[in-house]
Amino acid sequence: MAAVGKRERRWLWIAAIPMALLALSCIYPIVFAINNALKTSKGYILDRFGMVTDPTVQNFADAWGRARFSEYFVNSVLVTAGAVGLLLLLSSLVGFALAMLRFPFRRLVFVAILGALMIPIQVVLVPFYRTVEGLGLLNTRVGLVLAYTAFFLPFSIYLMTAFYRGLPRELLEAARMDGARFLEVWWHVMLPLGRPALLTLGILNTLYCWNDVLISLLVLQDRRTLMVGIAALRGEYTTNVPLLAAGIVLAAAPIVLVYLVFQRRIVGGISVGAVKG
Amino acid sequence: MARRVIGQAERRFAALVLLPAAGLLLVFRIVPLIWGFVLSFTNSDGLGQADWVGLANYRGVVTDQAFRDSLVNTVLVLATLPIWILLPMLLALLIHQGVPGGRFFRAVYFLPAVLSSVIVGSIFNVVLRFDGSLNAALKAIGLSPVDWLGNGGTALASLVAVHLWSTFGMSVLIFLAGLSTINQEMLEAAKLDGAKFWARLRFIVIPTLRPIIEFVAVVTTIGLLTGMFGLIYVLTAGGPGTSTTLPEFLIWLEQGKLNRPGYAAAISAVLFALMAGVAWAQVRIMSRNAEL
Numbered sequence: 001m002a003a004v005g006k007r008e009r010r011w012l013w014i015a016a017i018p019m020a021l022l023a024l025s026c027i028y029p030i031v032f033a034i035n036n037a038l039k040t041s042k043g044y045i046l047d048r049f050g051m052v053t054d055p056t057v058q059n060f061a062d063a064w065g066r067a068r069f070s071e072y073f074v075n076s077v078l079v080t081a082g083a084v085g086l087l088l089l090l091s092s093l094v095g096f097a098l099a100m101l102r103f104p105f106r107r108l109v110f111v112a113i114l115g116a117l118m119i120p121i122q123v124v125l126v127p128f129y130r131t132v133e134g135l136g137l138l139n140t141r142v143g144l145v146l147a148y149t150a151f152f153l154p155f156s157i158y159l160m161t162a163f164y165r166g167l168p169r170e171l172l173e174a175a176r177m178d179g180a181r182f183l184e185v186w187w188h189v190m191l192p193l194g195r196p197a198l199l200t201l202g203i204l205n206t207l208y209c210w211n212d213v214l215i216s217l218l219v220l221q222d223r224r225t226l227m228v229g230i231a232a233l234r235g236e237y238t239t240n241v242p243l244l245a246a247g248i249v250l251a252a253a254p255i256v257l258v259y260l261v262f263q264r265r266i267v268g269g270i271s272v273g274a275v276k277g
Numbered sequence: 278m279a280r281r282v283i284g285q286a287e288r289r290f291a292a293l294v295l296l297p298a299a300g301l302l303l304v305f306r307i308v309p310l311i312w313g314f315v316l317s318f319t320n321s322d323g324l325g326q327a328d329w330v331g332l333a334n335y336r337g338v339v340t341d342q343a344f345r346d347s348l349v350n351t352v353l354v355l356a357t358l359p360i361w362i363l364l365p366m367l368l369a370l371l372i373h374q375g376v377p378g379g380r381f382f383r384a385v386y387f388l389p390a391v392l393s394s395v396i397v398g399s400i401f402n403v404v405l406r407f408d409g410s411l412n413a414a415l416k417a418i419g420l421s422p423v424d425w426l427g428n429g430g431t432a433l434a435s436l437v438a439v440h441l442w443s444t445f446g447m448s449v450l451i452f453l454a455g456l457s458t459i460n461q462e463m464l465e466a467a468k469l470d471g472a473k474f475w476a477r478l479r480f481i482v483i484p485t486l487r488p489i490i491e492f493v494a495v496v497t498t499i500g501l502l503t504g505m506f507g508l509i510y511v512l513t514a515g516g517p518g519t520s521t522t523l524p525e526f527l528i529w530l531e532q533g534k535l536n537r538p539g540y541a542a543a544i545s546a547v548l549f550a551l552m553a554g555v556a557w558a559q560v561r562i563m564s565r566n567a568e569l
Contacts, residue, residue, distance in 0.1 A: 008474055012376045019368065019376060023385040025442070029392065029400045032410075049410050090298050097291040102284070109295065111564055118556035119306045120503040122525040123549045126538040127309035127316060135304075150305035153298060162567045182290040211393035213507040214529070227395040231511050234399050241403055248396050259391040263384060266391075270447055271454030273563040274492040 033252065036245035044242050059246035063233075067243065069250055072229035076251075079141050079216075079225060080209040083148035087156045087205050088198055090149070095160025096190045100172050101182075110161065116154045121215055129218050137219070144219045148209050156201055159272050163197035164190065200269035203262045210255050226251040310549075317542035327539070334543035344544060346519035347527050350433060351551070354501050354523065357437055361497045362490060365445050369452030370482070374474075383453065387446035394507030397443045402426070402512050405435055429520040432513055436521050440508055444500065448493050455489030456482070488562070495559045502552045524548045 036044060038055040047053075063069045097103075098110050121128060128147075137143025171193075175185045191198075213227040224232065226247075233247050259266060317334050321327035338344050368386070372379040389397060404410050405425040412422035425435045459482060467477050506525050509515055515522035515530070522530075524544060531541035 008374070012371065012374060015371050016377045019371065019382050020378065022368075023378075023382050026385045026388045026446070029389065029397065032400055032404070033396075048408075049413055090301075093294040094298050097294045101287050101291045103288040103291040106291075110567075111560065113298070113302065114560045114564055116302045116306050117560055117563075118553060119310050119549075120499075120552075122503050122506070122528050123545050123552075124306060124309035124313050125528050125532045125545060126541045127312035128305060129532065130312075130538075131304060131309055146301065147305060150301040153301060157298065158563060158567065165567060182286065207391060211391075211395075213393065213395045213510065227393050227507075230393075230395050230399055234402065234511055244399060244403075248399060252392055252396055255391055255393075256388075259388070263387075266387070267383075267450055267454075270450045273566060274451045274489055274496075275454050275458060275566065 030252075030256070033245045033248045036242050037249045039242045041240060041242050048241075059242045060250065062243055063246040063250055067229070067233060067247060068224075069226065069229055069247055072224050072226045073250065075141060075220065075223055076210060076226040079144045079148070079220075080206055082141070082145035083152070083209045084202055084205045086145060086149045087152055088202055090153060091156035091160045091201065092191060092194055092198060093186060094157045095164050095194075096186050098157070098161045099164035099167075100169055100190075113154050113157050121151060121218075125218070132219055139220060139222050141220070141223075144216060144225075147215050147219050148212070151215065152205050152208055155273075156205065159201050159269070160194065160197060162272065163194060167193060199262070200265045200272075203258060203265050204269045206258060207255060207266075313542040313545050316539050317546050319539045320537075321539045322536060330539070334539050335547075337540060338543050338547060343519050343522060343527060344524070344547075347522045347524045350519075350521065350523055351502070353433060354437055355498065357441075358494065358497065358501075361441065361445070361448065361501075362493055364441075365448035365493070366452050366486070366490070368445075369449045369456060370478070372449070372453060373456040383449065386449050389443040390446045392443065394443065394505075395511050397439065398508045398511035401435075401439045405439075405512075426513055427517055429517050432517060432520045436505070436508060436513055439512065440501075440505055443508075444504075448497065451493055451496075452486070452489060455486050459485045492559075492562055495555050495562065498555045499552060499559060502548065502555075524551070 035052050037059050038052040038057075039047075040054070040056050040058065043052065043054060064073075094113075098106060132138050132143050132147065135143070137146065171189055172185055175189055180188065211227060212225075213231060216225045216228050217231075220228070230244070230247050230251055233244050316327075318329060318331060319327040320330045320333070368382070372383055376382070406412075407422060407424045407427060409425075411425065415422055423431060425431050464477060464481055467481060472480075502523075503525055505523060506529065509521055509523065509526045510529075513521040515526050525548060528541055528544050528548065531537070531544060534541075
């Protein structure tokens with residue numbers, strides 16, 4: 001914002017100092033993880049706080065192999081990809097229906113779906129676990145995909161509905177005049193037009209699924225995703241900080257990369273629901 | 278006639294599309310909610326044997342010292358709510374006002390929020406240890422070290438501080454989105470009329486931000502009630518004693534025992550009652566903003 005008074009300008013410079021310190025603290029964990037991941041365990045014991053002097057990649061090899069992070073990585077990738085794909089498919093279809101089609105109780109259905117937001121996993125922990133068990137989905141990746149989809153679906157549908165709401169219904173009517181069926185309208189018109197919202201949603205859901213620990217702890221008990229692997233590593237090798245740090249770098253690298261590439265998308269998606277669509 | 282046929286196709290498609298989504302929500306959330314509620318009135322042993330015991334589980338819950346402690350902890354945690362709103366709002370205002378390096382700050386502040394709570398917790402578990410780097414830094418400037426996580430007096434505050442640190446960037450972004458909706462011409466006009474920063478804040482900015490403040494308050498409260506599991510799990514495991522046990526973690530501990538699901542379900546029902554009000558507020562705000 002231009003034309004700020006001189007006095008205010010000076011205050012802003014002063015404010016920038018604590019803000020910069022806060023920013024440093026936000027970068028610190030990444031420095032901490034990379035720095036310690038490169039230390040040998042002996043090097044870590046000798047100098048826990050200093051910068052690494054003789055960097056080694058042995059910790060990454062150990063985490064990937066001995067600590068079975070290769071398996072956890074595959075689990076995380078498959079489950080996240082499956083859940084995000086399913087979430088995008090369902091939410092664009094339902095968003096299209098809720099925003100553009102005319103059917104009875106439309107608003108009620110919308111509020112009911114949003115209402116599911118009121119039921120977090122903790123509130124249904126026991127019966128949820130039994131449901132997963134009863135359906136034979138315990139310790140299956142499919143089970144985790146379905147669970148993630150169920151828990152992240154309301155927000156996804158909300159975002160797509162709000163987005164499609166901004167498009168004119170004439171789009172639908174024109175396509176129908178040309179004889180397109182609803183499924184074709186969705187495929188040829190709604191999906192391409194919804195791309196910006198779908199991208200934002202895909203990134204946000206990738207973040208949520210990749211980072212989740214509670215649902216994953218319940219559903220994939222023996223096979224583990226990366227985050228459960230990290231939590232377990234902390235228990236099993238409390239003293240081996242370099243190995244833990246290497247695991248953290250492996251688990252965080254993909255998501256930090258996604259953030260750096262798609263930063264603006266995430267910024268847009270976070271405020272959906274807070275401001276009028 | 279033709280119109281009605283068209284309307285039917287529309288309805289049929291909508292129903293077809295809604296079915297799988299509704300099915301997933303029903304199976305994994307809505308039925309479990311009702312099931313859990315029923316379960317909370319039984320003495321189920323987790324193996325199929327269950328008798329109706331009325332309010333016995335709830336009586337057990339309210340006399341359970343661990344649960345009482347978790348409620349006290351919840352109250353303490355919720356008492357920090359003003360910080361969760363004021364700090365991000367102040368930061369967003371400064372960035373909006375064009376603080377030097379603002380764009381960089383905005384990007385970096387959100388960085389902790391993209392990291393999993395398990396990762397944040399594991400890192401701070403090492404940093405906050407008695408022999409960790411924070412105490413080393415304190416010692417370097419002549420202060421005495423504190424056992425941040427091992428001390429009942431500081432563990433909860435440390436947990437809350439780490440959670441705040443890892444999520445404040447999200448609220449900053451939401452406030453910035455709100456600030457971008459402020460009428461710039463009005464702001465400029467006020468400035469030309471000589472309105473100082475505080476006057477502009479009070480008469481233009483805050484009134485515009487009211488709905489955003491509401492939203493952040495609601496989302497933060499829900500996060501404090503149901504979003505701290507990962508952090509508790511790796512940072513403190515609820516301890517020392519029960520000093521960082523919140524209801525959501527207690528439910529997890531009870532669930533893990535598997536032998537008295539009715540009791541765990543009763544705690545769940547209490548948590549649901551605690552958060553239902555704010556959660557409903559969130560649903561209302563969101564459906565209002567979607568303008569459906």
